Amino acid sequence: xxxxxSMHTHTCGxxxxxxxxxxxxxxxxxxxxxxxxxxIFIDLxxxxxxxxxxxxxxxxxxxxxxxxxxxxxxxxxxxxxVVRERPEGQSNAKLATGEIEVLVSHIEVLNTSKTxxxxxxxHIEAGEDIRLRYRYLDIRRPKMMANLQMRSDFTFAxxxxxxxxxxxxxxxxxxFKSTPEGARDFLVPSRIQPGxxxxxxxxxxxxxxxxxxxxxxxxxxxxxCFRDEDLRADRQPEFTQVDVEMxxxxxxxxxxxxxxxxxxxxxxxxxxxxxxLRRIQYWDAMDTYGSDKPDTRYGMELHDVTPIFSNSKFKxxxxxxxxxxxxxxxxxxxxxxxxxxxKIDKLADVASEFGAKGLAxxxxxxxxxxxxxxxxxxxxEEMSALRTEMDVEPGDLVMFAxxxxxxxxxxxxxxRRHMADALELPREGHDxxxxxxxxxxxxxxxxxxxxxxxxxxxxxTETDPDKIMADPLAVGSYTYDFVMDGFEAGGGGMRIHNxxxxxxxxxxxxxxxxxxxxxxxxxxxxxxxxxxxxxGFALGLDRVCMLLAxxxxxxxxxxxxxxxxxxxLMSDAPSEVSTKQLKEVSLxxx
RNA sequence: GGGGUGUUAGCUCAGCUGGUUAGAGCGCCGGCCUGUCACGUCGGAGGUCGAGGGUUCAAGUCCCUUACAUCCCGCCA
Numbered sequence: 150x151x152x153x154x155s156m157h158t159h160t161c162g163x164x165x166x167x168x169x170x171x172x173x174x175x176x177x178x179x180x181x182x183x184x185x186x187x188x189i190f191i192d193l194x195x196x197x198x199x200x201x202x203x204x205x206x207x208x209x210x211x212x213x214x215x216x217x218x219x220x221x222x223x224x225x226x227x228x229x230x231v232v233r234e235r236p237e238g239q240s241n242a243k244l245a246t247g248e249i250e251v252l253v254s255h256i257e258v259l260n261t262s263k264t265x266x267x268x269x270x271x272h273i274e275a276g277e278d279i280r281l282r283y284r285y286l287d288i289r290r291p292k293m294m295a296n297l298q299m300r301s302d303f304t305f306a307x308x309x310x311x312x313x314x315x316x317x318x319x320x321x322x323x324x325f326k327s328t329p330e331g332a333r334d335f336l337v338p339s340r341i342q343p344g345x346x347x348x349x350x351x352x353x354x355x356x357x358x359x360x361x362x363x364x365x366x367x368x369x370x371x372x373x374c375f376r377d378e379d380l381r382a383d384r385q386p387e388f389t390q391v392d393v394e395m396x397x398x399x400x401x402x403x404x405x406x407x408x409x410x411x412x413x414x415x416x417x418x419x420x421x422x423x424x425x426l427r428r429i430q431y432w433d434a435m436d437t438y439g440s441d442k443p444d445t446r447y448g449m450e451l452h453d454v455t456p457i458f459s460n461s462k463f464k465x466x467x468x469x470x471x472x473x474x475x476x477x478x479x480x481x482x483x484x485x486x487x488x489x490x491x492k493i494d495k496l497a498d499v500a501s502e503f504g505a506k507g508l509a510x511x512x513x514x515x516x517x518x519x520x521x522x523x524x525x526x527x528x529x530e531e532m533s534a535l536r537t538e539m540d541v542e543p544g545d546l547v548m549f550a551x552x553x554x555x556x557x558x559x560x561x562x563x564x565r566r567h568m569a570d571a572l573e574l575p576r577e578g579h580d581x582x583x584x585x586x587x588x589x590x591x592x593x594x595x596x597x598x599x600x601x602x603x604x605x606x607x608x609x610t611e612t613d614p615d616k617i618m619a620d621p622l623a624v625g626s627y628t629y630d631f632v633m634d635g636f637e638a639g640g641g642g643m644r645i646h647n648x649x650x651x652x653x654x655x656x657x658x659x660x661x662x663x664x665x666x667x668x669x670x671x672x673x674x675x676x677x678x679x680x681x682x683x684x685g686f687a688l689g690l691d692r693v694c695m696l697l698a699x700x701x702x703x704x705x706x707x708x709x710x711x712x713x714x715x716x717x718l719m720s721d722a723p724s725e726v727s728t729k730q731l732k733e734v735s736l737x738x739x
Numbered sequence: 740g741g742g743g744u745g746u747u748a749g750c751u752c753a754g755c756u757g758g759u760u761a762g763a764g765c766g767c768c769g770g771c772c773u774g775u776c777a778c779g780u781c782g783g784a785g786g787u788c789g790a791g792g793g794u795u796c797a798a799g800u801c802c803c804u805u806a807c808a809u810c811c812c813g814c815c816a
Binding site for chain 1 (some may be wrong): 809
């Protein structure tokens with residue numbers, strides 16, 4: 150594509166053998182400079198690629214050649230010259246432009262540069278803190294540039310796919326009402342109304358439901374979301390969701406539409422997507438993988454071995470078998486049975502991180518022997534049944550959890566992930582699936598009340614509020630999480646579109662009628678004015694881009710991310726503000 | 740809120756049981772070099788060892804406090 154809105158005629162990634170003989174103008178940054186005394190090569194880099202430009206005293210004249218002797222790394226320059234074929238045997242296969250070079254006749258130094266604090270190279274990895282302090286230099290690295298370009302391409306592909314299906318992009322406010330039910334809100338004090346606060350939205354959830362009541366029917370937004378919680382490699386206080394909502398639909402309509410859009414957009418990024426995506430029931434995911442966001446590219450599945458030990462001499466297992474609420478579950482980490490005992494014993498510490506009190510295990514050594522603190526209690530029949538159930542081979546490590554169903558699943562799910570990393574199990578390609586039908590509620594021991602598993606606006610599969618009250622934990626919901634490579638990459642559900650049902654659910658969650666009205670009155674009002682059946686979805690754009698980039702931190706696909714203490718090392722935000730500013734918003738510091 | 744790891748030259752790191760003048764690679768500066776491409780080669784500059792306190796004849800090294808970074812748990816409807 151010819152670009153006339155620029156100082157250059159071509160980008161640095163563009164020229165090929167076909168261009169030989171043309172006079173071209175390039176702009177970019179001086180990357181590597183190779184000064185041979187009478188001949189100087191420079192790798193000129195822009196966002197698109199690298200072109201070798203060469204200077205010799207004969208063709209470049211005194212001025213250009215002299216300039217080439219004095220310019221330094223990262224100076225932006227503009228050069229004009231003739232594209233020529235490289236001499237026999239001098240082409241560079243590592244470079245897309247490696248067959249040619251530009252023999253410079255004229256150079257314009259557009260600016261100088263200080264020596265960068267770290268080298269702008271993909272193969273030299275600087276510490277992340279200095280990269281963040283000078284993020285604008287870090288972005289010049291080809292890998293970072295490629296990440297941002299990929300993110301832009303993917304976002305555009307999703308926009309296109311949604312636009313093609315008649316979705317309307319609507320912007321919702323960033324200054325909204327605090328609804329402190331989920332994550333902690335970021336608060337913004339109001340100057341005009343002293344003592345009152347806006348909150349930055351944790352997601353546009355309520356607003357998109359109101360758009361459905363407004364008749365928008367198909368909405369989307371590439372929306373910034375804000376949550377004031379601790380950071381992780383895959384969690385930032387502000388992040389981006391592709392937020393989608395549809396009305397006059399059922400769950401299959403929404404899931405079908407979303408997976409079509411995702412398949413189209415991911416397909417453009419080179420991901421092989423087979424539709425329809427696999428659907429796993431929530432409880433099946435928990436029972437089999439110990440996770441509601443399983444990575445199914447490797448096995449190590451959880452097995453319920455409770456029945457094997459119903460008459461065991463090992464009291465812990467036998468009493469679990471006698472108690473219908475307690476289970477003996479196991480996983481087989483193939484290969485870890487070769488580990489030395491000390492290393493295996495340390496796994497108990499890992500298990501305790503996931504809530505286990507201890508870790509029972511059996512290591513099956515390659516010489517046929519067995520290392521285990523518990524195996525002496527087992528009968529031959531029990532061992533044989535266990536070997537069959539767990540598909541035991543020499544070199545295997547079988548680990549047990551004896552807990553309530555959910556607790557055992559969570560512990561072994563955590564161990565499964567840990568062992569997959571420790572054993573460096575191969576995980577090829579991308580793993581895409583739906584986890585569906587989450588329970589509507591779970592019981593929170595700390596607050597001693599029911600909490601919404603997904604969100605308080607999720608449509609229950611049970612339509613009778615009285616039946617929901619009777620056995621809340623048994624109620625399912627119209628929910629679906631999009632899981633990619635073991636990450637929760639998106640999630641959605643059908644929404645309650647009936648005001649009475651919404652109020653009933655809020656009461657179940659511990660709200661009084663007045664409290665519910667105070668916080669969600671505008672939603673309850675809206676639902677009462679002919680709200681249509683609706684459902685939607687939100688895609689964690691940062692996480693998906695991270696996985697597409699093959700990275701393990703969303704910071705690598707964000708232009709200006711924050712550190713784990715929420716700082717921006719470049720601008721030094723958050724920073725103190727003046728007393729005057731505080732006074733304007735009627736605040737005084739403690 | 741809790742646990743792990745780290746902080747030494749501009750960058751990435753090494754530095755043993757405490758013991759002379761704290762090293763390497765890259766980068767930077769200068770010389771040489773007309774086919775390199777992470778050019779080569781010769782020479783040079785560059786360090787309050789994150790900060791504060793302590794133990795000791797002696798601390799980069801041991802102890803305490805603290806800051807920052809990072810990973811994980813809690814948290815993230």
